Amino acid sequence: MEDVTAEQLNKIQKQLTERYEHKQTVFQQEDDPLVKDYVEAFWQRIVASKKFDLVSVEKLSRMVNMDTLQHSNAREIGAENIAYQTWEKLQLTPLLLSAGFTPEQAKLAATQVISRAVYPASEFKTARWIKENSAVCELTDYDMDKVTKDRLYQSALHLYKAKDALEKHLSSRTNELFDLEDKIILYDLTNTYFEGEKRNSQLAKFGRSKEKRSDARLVVLALVVNIEGFIKYSSILEGNIADCATLSAMIEKLAAHTCPGPAVVVLDAGIATEENLKLIESKGYKYLCVSRTRLKDYTYVPDRLTTLLETKSKQTIRLRSVTTEKNTDYYLEVKSPSKEKKEEGMKLQFEKRFEEELQKIHTAAPQGRNKTNR
Structure with missing residues (x-):
């Protein structure tokens, strides 16, 4: 060599x-x-x-003989670590400390929020999951032996007291992280019911349930999000409140939280009363909604093109600009051939059932006499 x-x-x-x-x-x-x-x-x-x-x-x-490998006290940390890094990026611990939380309360809040994000369950199950399965306390530096369902309940109440400060901070922080401008805001309502009676609740009331549970008390959930899906504002309202009565408080919070400048508020017809639309304009916002009244005697704008859109379900929607003499708003005629077919089918089915019931009445009624109730 x-x-x-x-x-x-x-x-x-x-x-x-x-x-x-x-x-x-x-x-x-x-x-x-x-x-x-x-x-x-x-x-x-x-x-x-x-x-x-x-x-x-x-x-x-x-390095390790897999045939003889044994382990004890194994814990999960993958999803918890992702959630913890998100918590840190959002700078939530400094916010809680500025809101009056002690360092230990801030650690417990981080432990609870991360745990509920990874393992959404009750406080009782969450406490057991932290003690038996998760290494979340290794990340948040909270003493695992102190975790109990009662401490988690108390921590949730502390977090709810800081709700406005949290939502305002998260609204601006997510915009900073992702370089967003809230030009379009979506506002909608839903409700949920309680299995219990909730007799002493100030919010749970009987109302119009979207889940057809007229026998149970409800609360209304109001939510404002931007088009990227980040929550701007949320609220829990009385179960019997009218949809149109919720907008005033939302607009005030929206201006304070995120959008002092011009933005478009998207809302459904149930909220879009004349008073609410004037309120939106008075605050410097624009609006986009479904008209509560059916337009009559409208004409197509000749210099505007007809637009065809394809939905995720591969259905075609046609948009045409229309105008009327009495209204100054900008209107679009929205037509969907598939929806028209569906509505026509529903109409025919209703007419068929109506005729069948009439025939049943005719067959059951005695011939030559009028059947009346006394």
């Missing part, structure tokens, strides 16, 4: 040993062709000579 230097000999020896011990070089790859050729040639001679038990060497070279 007169054609190699001392340094090359050392490399050949090292690489042969590493291959024999099944070690791999991660950070530095050999680029000397002479060294590579000698290593490969010597290794083939070693294998051919059968002087070494390569199978036994492979077993001995394992």
Whole structure:
């Protein structure tokens, strides 16, 4: 081997040993062709000579013998770590401290929020999950032995007291992180019912349930989001409140939280009363909604093009600009052929059932006499 230097000999020896011990070089790859050729040639001679038990060497070279591996107190940390990094990016701990939380209360709040994000369950199940399955306390530095359902209940109440400050902070912080401008705001309502009687509740009232539960008390949930899906404002209202009566408080919060400047508020027809639309305009916003009244005697705007849109379900929607003499708002006629077919089918089905019931009445009524109730 007169054609190699001392340094090359050392490399050949090292690489042969590493291959024999099944070690791999991660950070530095050999680029000397002479060294590579000698290593490969010597290794083939070693294998051919059968002087070494390569199978036994492979077993001995394992860092961990998977056949005898045992573990105890194993805990999950993957999803918790992602949620914790999000908590840190949102800078929620400094906010809670400025809102009057003690350092320990802030750690418990972080523990609870992360746990509920990863494992949404009751306070009782959350406490048990933290103690038995999760390493979330290793991230938040909260003493796991202090976690109880009662402490989680108390922490939730503390967080709810800081609700306005949290929503305002999250609204501006998410805009900063993702470089967003809230030009379009979506506002909608829903309601949910309670299985219990809730007799002493000031919010739970009987109302019009969207889940057809007229027998149960309700609360109304109001939510404002931007088009990226980030929550701007939320509220829990009385179950019997009218949809149109909720807008005033929402507009005031919206201006304080996120959008002091011009933006378009998207809302449905149930909220879009004349008074509410005037209120939106008085605050400097624009609006987009479904008209509560059916337009009559309107004409198509001749210099506006007809627009065809395709929905996610591959249905075509046609948009045309229309105008009327009495209204100054900008109107669009929205037509969907598939929806028209569906509505026509519903109408025909209703007419058929109505005629069938009439026929039943005719068949059951005595001939030649009028059947009346007394």
